[in-house]
Amino acid sequence: MSENVLRVENATMQFGGVVAVDNLNLEINKGEIVSLIGPNGAGKTTAFNVITGVYAPSNGRVEFCGETIVRNHPQGKMKKLYKGQNPEMYTAAFRVQAENAETKDALEETEKERDSAAFTDKVLAPTPDVITKLGMARTFQNIRLWKSQTVFDNILIAKHLRRTSGLFSATFRLNRREEAAQRADVERLLEIVGLSEAKDELATSLPYGKQRRLEIARALATEPKLLLLDEPAAGMNPQETNDLTEFIGRIRSDLGLTVFLIEHHMDLVMDISDRIYVLDFGGLIAKGTPAEIQNNQRVIDAYLGVAEDA
């Protein structure tokens, strides 16, 4: 059994009365390329935002490399509004109940549930930057590069989180060695994504496909274990998409990364994914290998729609 990198348990994200992600369970193992697909508005990006810490889930738990990074249960206003499942599972009360269970049946039952919930008291990451530091980097659906910065600086800034020098030594240039190492690393990344020639141009002056590549390079600069790509091929022509498919495969084999991606280009998804999760209306409707997904009736229905009286 390969090493578990990401595990999402019973994650529910509810905004007001709208359940955007409904009891999502998924896991990703080391070295895999896993895709998350689904029709527009299915909650894919919301799931990404929950995993990367942009939103705290209304309920559920996210585990990264064996450690719980986020855990929440419906509290405050959400307690009344909550429409999802397992509202009690992550509360302290549940644990007490589980520990006090007396009958053998109940004990077995709760123990099983407790194991799946895997209580840990340590919750590591309150904000996205901590999660990134732990080794999870992402790109955005609508490109979010730093607009006034050059290509080179965009990647260099992403190296900031791995700094060891303090404010004082950075200001008075006592960290030359680290700075030089960072710059060398940026050059290497530019080489990998093929943007060395454009390194002094403004990030926004690049063509669309290259901006996407730059965003991936920027994410790679944070030295992640898991790379999350939010629609990396959006707006690309078939040629660029092919290049990207090859590129993603290459970063996995060369850098030993695990990749989790959201995508609408089915060619790309079927080509490179080891496994696929399918979301619809916030809930998971299917998971499996590309071949399984292609023949799954529920997935086909979700994408094509079902005739009312069929």
Added chain:
Amino acid sequence: MIKKNDHKKAWIALMIAVAVLVLVGALDNLPHVPSMLLTVLQKGAIYALVAVSMNLLNGFTGLFSLGQAGFMLLGAYTYAVLTVPVERQASVYQRYEEGGLGFSVTQSLGNSMGQFGLLLGVVICLILAGCVAGFFAWLIGLPVLKLKSDYLAIATLGFAEIIRAVVQYEKLGPVTNGSNLLYGFTGFTDFHLGSLKLTTVMPFLFSGLCIFVVVLLINSTYGRAFKAIRDDEVAAEAMGINLAKHKRMSFIISSFFAGISGALLAMFQASVQAVAFKAAMTYEILLIVVIGGIGSITGSAIASFLFVGCSEWGLRFLDNETTLKNFDAKVKFAVIFGVLIAAVVAFGLLSMKRKGEKLITRAAQGRPAVRWGAVLGLAVAAIALLWDVWFVISPRLKLPLLRSGFRMVVFSVVIMIMVLFFREGIMGDKELWDLGKKKRSAKAKAGVGNE
């Protein structure tokens, strides 16, 4: 290769800095130098530092704060309280029994070590002034930095007003002298090298060093993180930059330098009174930052000298009621005024022509499109010219509008025009040393195009 280049640049920068200091020192000591020029240079150097500190926050980190005057006040008072000479404390704090600290840092060091001790004392007090401002920034930063844009501006503005009120509080009188003046402390005039006066050199030196540190900071890995936060907060956080920590850092550093510049301002004025540090002062600094270009250090510095030069010297006449001596003077005035108006109109029309815009665009069908803004501008110019002619004919000699306060009106109009038409300011977000680079790369691109 890169390193060599860096060394060369550093040398050039050092030479320029020394040259400027020598030049300023010469102005200090040569006869017949107008004292107004020296005043402008001193105050300009100090305002350059405040503007740069505000730019660090507003221009480089994207936090719109209006608390600068408050932090300057903290710095100014810290410095003044620490350096009022012991024998003068009785007269300065005359309204408060046992007022004053009973010691003066600069005095004790100055007495034991002469000019060097004085310099050391001033440096220590300046740093303390900065630290006090920085400490308060840390304190109010805890709640306030969670706010976004305009709310942050309002909160910091409120903080500045509160500080001003607290400093004037009677119970603090033995330290702050209440709402009365603090004076008699070490100022720039106390510095000399042998018989050479260093009155203008010192503010240049202090302010220049501080600005240099800010430039170093901005080009360091932390400065780059600040710029990332300014450009896109969400992306910055997703790339592992701790927003709260870096915003607080920027806020504290900015306030630290604002505190130092407040202390420098106290040294320049030779007296401090809380009343002076009103929101109007923050407004002046904001004006400098906007004119210089938000996100440009050199822009802030240039604009600061321009602004101080105009407000202290060049545009003083706007605040004085003026009556012309005779008809000849009136004609002279009218001609200059008319030429100015004509020049502005010509400039406007030329820039319109360059952009290929027309006053009235005739459409093939329907109504012709009219540029009402330009038409309005022309109308105003025409009215001004008509008034000019009428003024020459009429028997009046007194110039209209000129009276106390009109200068600020002119400044406000200038900032409105800037914001409407020249949002970039003098420098945009470029630095002086970027200008050559830009041209070169543009040329290189053109060259590639030709091939």
